[in-house]
Amino acid sequence: MLKIENLHAEIDGKPILKGLTLEVNAGEVHAIMGPNGAGKSTLGYVLGGRPGYEVTEGSVTFDGVDLLELEPNERAAAGLFLGFQYPVEIPGVSNVQFLRESLNAQRGQRDEKPLSGAEFLKLARAQADGLGLNQDMLKRPVNVGFSGGEKKRNEMVQMGILNPKFAILDETDSGLDIDALRIVGDGINRIMRAPDKAVLLITHYQRLLDYVQPDRVHVLADGRIVRSGGPELALELEREGYAGVEGAAA
């Protein structure tokens, strides 16, 4: 479904990704783990199409389409979702308005009919309920005044509403207490666990993986995948830290 080959990317001329290769098939959940500064968030931004992240070599295809040729909004319409580590505040724009416009923009690009206000509200309410987010949060400006945990849950509500084929979730677990972690984990499973969908979880810690079982775990260090394995790899890292794998990268 997502095929990354020999990906090199830099920010302001500084190389961050240095030959990353990864393939995620439909129906799979992959976890990317690794130390700070390894390039985990950069990978998320490059896949999302953030300006300023320049790909200098390699390729990324999504369902056979050259992802790097697409604008961020076109990637979204193609079914890609990027869950932000630090969700952004948009003052004066309600969650409902933001998501309805976003969803209908995506539907427009896919030649689907826009959802009416009532249809959309029904969908949004169901997703908010599923993630234990107060209905009032839907009316509030996007992420403004939200706690860290509320912002992350709001990302999952957005994912539920936009219903992507492929989700890249960048440290969705950070800032969550143990109850919220379970709710978010359940949400990811409910929304994204399907034979025609896939997830790339970017995380520091094993704990989210207790709730969302990965099929594959990869260690990213110094811009490359240095080790891959099954769920047991995450447990090993939790015990022994990244020191060993970083040594392997060097």
Place this chain on the structure above:
Amino acid sequence: MATKNAEALAAANKKYEWGFATDIEQDFAPKGLSEDTVRYISAKKGEPEWMLDWRLKAFRLWQTLETPDWAKLNIPPIDYQDAYYYAEPKQKKTIASLDELDPEIRRTYEKLGIPIAEQEVLAGVEGARKVAVDAVFDSVSVATTFRKELEAAGVIFRSISEAIKEYPDLVRKWLGKVVPQRDNYFATLNSAVFSDGTFVYIPEGVRCPMELSTYFRINAENTGQFERTLIVADKGAYVSYLEGCTAPMRDENQLHAAVVELVALDDAEIKYSTVQNWYPGDENGVGGIYNFVTKRALCQGKNSKVSWTQVETGSAVTWKYPSCVLAGDGSVGEFYSVAVTNNRQQADTGTKMIHLGKNTRSTIVSKGISAGRSDNTYRGLVRVAATAENVRNFTQCDSLLLGDQCGAHTVPYIEVKNPSAQIEHEATTSKISEDQLFYAMSRGLDQEAAVALIVNGFAREVLQQLPMEFAVEAQKLLGISLEGSVG
């Protein structure tokens, strides 16, 4: 030729959708400005002697004045002799019904989406609401709708030319009382040559049964538009008034110098909303309207209230300070403004809140959005007289910058002569952030939609003051005005 010119410009710059010209025959006053021009206009309108005298007095005063230069605006000298001061669509002198209106003019208003026909009732959210429209085409008011229904309520809604003849006492009583002839250069000029405009009178205790609206359209080339609006709300009356404006795209500058006077007596309330979308010129600053407008409200009565809401997206140059003189004890003045400048546009706009009465309150919320190589200045005065006890003012000025070649400036003047006053002033300047843009785009919005969404959020506090129909239009307009300003 004029039409061709406009078409060529329209092809070059598709962003201004209202840039078409209407090909109709028009009567012009002789070019240039002299006492003869003033007499021509007055005669053309069949005005009484007192009106002509009033105009001539203003004209003689104007000749002694100099163009003000205190605003942060860079304007080439204007040749007042190189313009027409009066243009009138040629048609039968009086029309019995709207059906007789020149079909070309009707088509123009249809293109602009103005509901000039009575059967067109705009749908608001709380059921259909009626909006009465006075449409001013160049110098002349061409149609006023819903007149009978308004008359039943006792509301007078007329072009000012008609009102001068039909209600001379009311007009004479208030004309020039809020904005005196000698107020400023452009107000004096307007007093001499104003061509048409709107007169509204809401009698005591009457809540105007529908929103009143005037649509201004400059069509003819080299024509100034000088409209004059006078609204009087008698004791306990209420009216909501909307004003919209567009002009064809022309590569020369056109002058617009309007005067709006509002009077609110005891417990009366006037809500005045403007969506100004005059042609702003092209991306190199060629053409566009020079918009020099004097708008002022006199809250004469106790507990009266005037609320100005403006969305300013057009004009090459905007010079405009809708103000409130809070004379009546307990009176309230409000000013909500969104001013957008793009390309080479310049705006110097704000308000004056003059507190004279006791317990008077004012609120100022100004949102400036600058893009391209434009300059956007908020200039506001809060003055508290020695006699005014317990005054409160709250001012909030926020500026949003798109790109790094535009300017945002805030120039507040605060003069307080009574120690019991509470004055608050908050100001922020921010840039539209790449984080916000990327976040919105990653959810599916294209760049223009993302910018429009963020800007509308920024301006929300002001937009929500507008009546529903206007708010929707204004939101779209903000997006269109900023197209191509990022990336």
